[in-house]
Amino acid sequence: MTEVRQELFGEVPGQGTVERWTLQSPSVSVQVISLGCAITSIKSRGRSGELSDIVLGFDSLQGYLNNTRYFGVVVGRVANRIAGGNFVVDGKEYQLAINNGPNALHGGLKGFDKAIWATQALDSGVKLTLTSPDGDEGYPGELKVSVAYTLKEDTLSIQYYACSNKTTPVNLTNHTYFNLAGHDAPDIYDHVVSIKADAYLPVDDTMIPTGEVRPVEGTPFDLRSPVLIGPRLQVLPGPGFDHNFCLQSPGEPLEERQCARVHHPASGRVLEVSTTQPGVQFYTANFLDGTISGKGGATYPKRCSFCLETQNWPDAVNKT
Ligand SMILES: *[C@@H]1O[C@H](CO)[C@@H](O)[C@H](O)[C@H]1NC(C)=O
Ligand SMILES: *[C@@H]1O[C@H](CO)[C@@H](O)[C@H](O)[C@H]1NC(C)=O
Ligand SMILES: *[C@@H]1O[C@H](CO)[C@@H](O)[C@H](O)[C@H]1NC(C)=O
Ligand SMILES: CC(=O)N[C@H]1CO[C@H](CO)[C@@H](O)[C@@H]1O
Numbered sequence: 001m002t003e004v005r006q007e008l009f010g011e012v013p014g015q016g017t018v019e020r021w022t023l024q025s026p027s028v029s030v031q032v033i034s035l036g037c038a039i040t041s042i043k044s045r046g047r048s049g050e051l052s053d054i055v056l057g058f059d060s061l062q063g064y065l066n067n068t069r070y071f072g073v074v075v076g077r078v079a080n081r082i083a084g085g086n087f088v089v090d091g092k093e094y095q096l097a098i099n100n101g102p103n104a105l106h107g108g109l110k111g112f113d114k115a116i117w118a119t120q121a122l123d124s125g126v127k128l129t130l131t132s133p134d135g136d137e138g139y140p141g142e143l144k145v146s147v148a149y150t151l152k153e154d155t156l157s158i159q160y161y162a163c164s165n166k167t168t169p170v171n172l173t174n175h176t177y178f179n180l181a182g183h184d185a186p187d188i189y190d191h192v193v194s195i196k197a198d199a200y201l202p203v204d205d206t207m208i209p210t211g212e213v214r215p216v217e218g219t220p221f222d223l224r225s226p227v228l229i230g231p232r233l234q235v236l237p238g239p240g241f242d243h244n245f246c247l248q249s250p251g252e253p254l255e256e257r258q259c260a261r262v263h264h265p266a267s268g269r270v271l272e273v274s275t276t277q278p279g280v281q282f283y284t285a286n287f288l289d290g291t292i293s294g295k296g297g298a299t300y301p302k303r304c305s306f307c308l309e310t311q312n313w314p315d316a317v318n319k320t
Contacts (some may be wrong), residue, residue, distance in 0.1 A: 010061030141166030189230025
């Protein structure tokens with residue numbers, strides 16, 4: 001049985017009220033707000049029964065209004081980077097707002113993470129919907145989007161739906177930062193990760209994939225067998241993981257399967273991620289710097305958490 005509750009979370013002047021929904025199963029409790037469709041808390045028990053909140057976030061609405069690191073939100077229309085912010089569909093060139101070096105990142109200046117979504121109760125969860133107008137952030141077509149969060153026992157499912165009246169790139173994901181020891185633990189070095197990918201996408205200086213699909217065999221990106229993250233980060237070139245792992249070719253038929261598993265031996269907590277998407281971006285919070293004021297006064301330093309963003313391959317609109 002999952003209990004579903006709704007309450008007022010806050011008011012955005014000129015934009016409307018923000019709701020908070022709580023989904024409570026016997027083992028897990030999940031909270032979601034209607035601003036950015038954000039997951040604001042996931043509480044689960046560790047081996048000795050202690051309850052911890054394992055996702056990063058803020059206590060108040062103000063924190064989410066200034067959420068420069070995309071904690072917990074749904075990212076869209078297109079998660080990740082589009083090179084130069086431009087692409088061609090149906091013979092027409094489109095230019096998006098540039099908001100990350102020379103590239104477009106995470107849906108633009110006012111992406112789906114900054115919108116207030118409409119809500120509707122479901123049997124074991126909540127469905128949030130949004131209409132993105134034709135030309136929104138430079139993207140073609142009116143796009144109707146919905147995201148359904150449902151909780152059954154200890155499985156949180158997220159179902160995305162999007163429909164446009166013109167051809168447009170769409171790749172939605174959610175951007176939850178986890179630390180299985182608890183959101184305020186200092187690092188993730190004692191987590192053990194595995195990702196079922198035979199290849200990954202190397203990136204250039206601006207984090208755009210170079211176009212090469214490189215086998216993980218013999219590289220620090222080989223996470224096919226469980227690997228302790230701390231020592232592996234030390235041999236990785238660059239600041240940490242922020243790479244797309246290739247689960248299958250973008251064109252192949254998609255069937256839901258498990259792609260990643262993270263284990264925190266000390267608490268006994270395990271996160272397993274399943275998806276129908278062909279890629280998963282593994283990010284080790286390399287750009288956090290301890291300056292955020294998070295939940296309960298937590299400051300969230302570099303590498304304090306990880307994200308597993310299931311998605312299409314980044315910059316797919318320019319690489320297929
Ligand atoms: C898409 O829908 C929007 C809003 O209803 C409308 O303005 C636009 O003309 C439609 N475009 C097409 C190609 O149907
Ligand atoms: C907004 O967030 C940035 C980065 O996390 C932080 O430096 C700044 O102090 C925040 N501003 C407010 C008004 O909270
Ligand atoms: C939601 O986000 C979390 C954290 O990024 C990730 O583990 C999970 O795969 C995502 N789920 C979907 C359906 O995208
Ligand atoms: C799930 C989804 O919408 N995937 C899309 C991601 O973007 C590429 C183009 O960039 C589309 O081909 C996919 O359908």
